[in-house]
Amino acid sequence: MRPSRARAALGAALGASLALAACSSGQGEDGGGGDGQHDVAVILKTVSSPFWLQVAGGVERAGQETGANVTIQGATAETEVQEQIDLVRSAITQQVDALVVAPTQADQLQPILDQAVGQDIPVLLVDTDIEGWDGKVSFVGTDNHGVGVTAGEFILEQADPGQVAVIRGVPGNPSTDDRVDGVLETLEGSDFEVVADLAANSDRAEGRAVMADILTANPDVSVVFAANDDMALGALEAIKSAGLAMEDIMVIGVDGTSDAVSSMTAGELDASIAQNSFDMGRTVVEMTVQHLDGEQIEAQVDTGVTVVTPENAEEYGSQLEDQEADLS
Numbered sequence: 392m393r394p395s396r397a398r399a400a401l402g403a404a405l406g407a408s409l410a411l412a413a414c415s416s417g418q419g420e421d422g423g424g425g426d427g428q429h430d431v432a433v434i435l436k437t438v439s440s441p442f443w444l445q446v447a448g449g450v451e452r453a454g455q456e457t458g459a460n461v462t463i464q465g466a467t468a469e470t471e472v473q474e475q476i477d478l479v480r481s482a483i484t485q486q487v488d489a490l491v492v493a494p495t496q497a498d499q500l501q502p503i504l505d506q507a508v509g510q511d512i513p514v515l516l517v518d519t520d521i522e523g524w525d526g527k528v529s530f531v532g533t534d535n536h537g538v539g540v541t542a543g544e545f546i547l548e549q550a551d552p553g554q555v556a557v558i559r560g561v562p563g564n565p566s567t568d569d570r571v572d573g574v575l576e577t578l579e580g581s582d583f584e585v586v587a588d589l590a591a592n593s594d595r596a597e598g599r600a601v602m603a604d605i606l607t608a609n610p611d612v613s614v615v616f617a618a619n620d621d622m623a624l625g626a627l628e629a630i631k632s633a634g635l636a637m638e639d640i641m642v643i644g645v646d647g648t649s650d651a652v653s654s655m656t657a658g659e660l661d662a663s664i665a666q667n668s669f670d671m672g673r674t675v676v677e678m679t680v681q682h683l684d685g686e687q688i689e690a691q692v693d694t695g696v697t698v699v700t701p702e703n704a705e706e707y708g709s710q711l712e713d714q715e716a717d718l719s
Contacts (some may be wrong), residue, residue: 396636396686398623399410399555404602404649405425405579411637412480412593412716413531417472417623418623420617420633422582425530427461428458428459428475429457429460429488429489429679429680429683429700430460430462430463430483430485430487430488430489431454431459431462431487431488431489431490431491431506431611431670431676431679431680431683432457432462432464432490432491433447433450433461433462433463433464433486433488433490433491433492433517434464434465434467434475434478434479434482434491434493435447435463435464435465435467435493435518435592435678435687436467436475436494436495436518436519436582437465437466437467437469437471437491437519438463438464439465439467439468440469440593440648440667441620441650441651442620442668443465443493443645443668444647445648445649445668445669445672445711445714446493446517446518446668446669446671446672446674447465448669448672448714449638449658449668449669449670449671449673449674449676449714450463450491450672450673450675450676452462452669452672452673452714453672453673453674453675453676453680454676456673456677456706457676457677457680459676459679459680459703461676462487463628464478465478466478466480466495468592468593468594469495469496469561469564469592469593469712470494470495470558470561470592472495472499472500472599475494475495475500476499476503476512476705477493478502479500479503479507480506480693481685483503483506483507483510483512486510486512487512487709488512488683489512489513489515489555489676489679489682489683490504490512490513491513491514491516491517491628491676491679492504492506492514492515492517493516493517493518493519494516494519494521495519495564496560496564497519497521497522497524497564497565500521501521501526502522502718503525504521504527505526508526511544511684513528513683514526514528514533515527515528515529515530515531515675515678515679515682516526516529516530516531516535517530517531517532517575517671517672517675518531518532518566518666518668518671519532519565519566520532520565520566520691522565522611524718525650526580527632528682528688528690529675529682529688529689529690529691529692530690530691530692531671531674531675531678531691531692531694532671532692532693532694533567533666533667533671533693533694533695533696534575534693535565535566535569535570536569536570536572536573537552537570537573537696538570538573538645538664538666538690538696539569539571539572539573539574539575539576539577540568540573540574540577541573541664541696541698542570542573542577542616542643542645542646542662542664543572543573543574543575543576543577544577544640545643545662545698546574546578546614546616546641546643547577547578547581547583549641549661549662550583550614550641551613552581552582552583553584553611553612553613553614553673554583554584554585554586554609554612554613554614555583555584555585555586555612555613555615555616556585556586556587556588556589556590556602556605556609556612556614556615556616557571557574557575557585557587557588557589557615557616557617557618558591558598558600558601558602558605558617558622558623559588559589559590559591559618560572560590560592560593560622561590561592561593561618562590564593564617564618567593567618567619568618570618570652571588571616571618571646574616575588576667577668581662583600583614586609586612587601587603587605587612589601589604589605589710591617591622591625593618593619593621593622594621594622594625595621595622595624595625595628596625596671597622598617598621598622598623598624598625598626598629599625600625600629600631601622601625601626602615602626602628602629602630603632603633606629606633606635610611612640613640613641613689614642614643615641615642616639616643617642617643617644617645618645618647619644619645619646619673620644620646620648620650620660620663621646621648621650622644622653623642623643623644623645623660623663624644624650624654624660626642626653627642627659627660630642633714637658639660641661642659642660642697643660643661643662643663643664643719644660644662644663644664645663645664645665645666646663646664646666646668646709647663647664647665647666647668647697647699647707648663649669649708649711651663651699652699652704652705652707652708652711653708655699655700655701655702656701656708658701659686661700661701662699662700663694663699664696664697664699665697665698665699665707666694666696667694667695667696667697667708669711669714670694671694674692674694678692
C-alpha cells in the first residue's frame with residue numbers, strides 16, 4: 392500500500408471508530424461510562440489533515456491497548472478556535488474523566504481548560520503547550536523551536552546560499568511560530584537572506600496561493616521552509632505551476648505526513664522534519680490512563696523528530712503503514 396492510500400485507509404478506519412466512540416460515550420449517574428472504563432476526551436485542532444489523522448491513529452491505538460473509552464474530536468479547521476472551545480465545553484458537561492487537548496490558541500483556550508481543572512477533570516496537552524500554565528498535568532509533544540533549528544541546520548548543510556522564504560501557519564499558533572523562529576535564528580548571520588515571511592494558516596491551498604505571491608515578488612527564491620507539510624506541498628504546486636525547475640528550489644516541510652513521503656519518493660519535496668505524530672497520540676493517552684490509575688507521570692515528554700528525505704522516505708513510509716495497519 393502506498394503512503395497516500397494508507398492515509399485514506401486510516402481516515403476511513405478512524406471515521407468508523409469515531410462514529411462508534413460517539414455511540415458508546417453515554418454517561419452513567421456518576422458521570423462515568425458505568426463500565427469501569429476511563430472516559431477520555433481527546434480534542435485535537437482538527438481531524439481533517441494528514442498530520443492530525445496520524446495523531447488520532449496513535450490515540451486510537453492507545454485506546455485499544457489500555458481499554459480506555461476514548462473519543463476523538465476536532466474543529467473543521469485549525470482556524471476555528473471557537474469550535475474547539477465548544478468541544479471542550481461539551482466534554483466538561485459530559486463529565487469525562489480526563490481531557491487531552493491540542494490547543495489552537497493558548498490564550499483563548501486556557502479559560503475553558505481552567506474550568507475543566509476546576510471541576511477536577513485533569514488536562515493533558517498534546518502537540519502544543521501552553522507556556523506558563525500550571526493547570527496541565529503534562530505536555531506531550533515536540534520541541535517545535537528545536538524542529539526549526541533542525542530545519543535551519545539542514546538548509547545550511549544542504550543548500551547553496553541564496554534567498555529564503557518562510558511560510559507560517561495560523562498567526563499566533565505557538566507551534567508553527569516556534570518552528571519558524573527556530574529557522575530564522577539558525578540562519579541569522581549566514582549567507583542566506585530571508586526575503587519573505589508569510590502565513591498560510593497551515594492549509595495546502597493557502598500555501599499554494601502564498602507561494603505564488605512570493606514567487607511574483609521574489610523570483611530568485613531558492614529555499615522554502617513551510618511550517619507544516621500541507622503548506623509545503625501547496626508551495627510545490629505553485630512552483631510547478633510557475634514552470635520552474637523543481638531542482639532549483641529546495642522545499643522543506645514539517646510533520647512527516649503520508650502525502651509528504653509520497654512527494655519525496657516522487658522526487659519533489661526535499662525534506663520533512665517528522666514529529667513522530669502517531670507516537671505522540673499514543674503516548675499522551677497512555678500517560679492519561681496512568682495518571683487516572685494513580686501513577687506518577689512526567690510533566691513533559693518530548694516525542695522527538697526524524698529528518699525524512701528522499702533517501703529514507705520509503706523506509707519511513709513503511710513505518711507509517713505498519714502503524715496504520717491495525718486500524719485499516
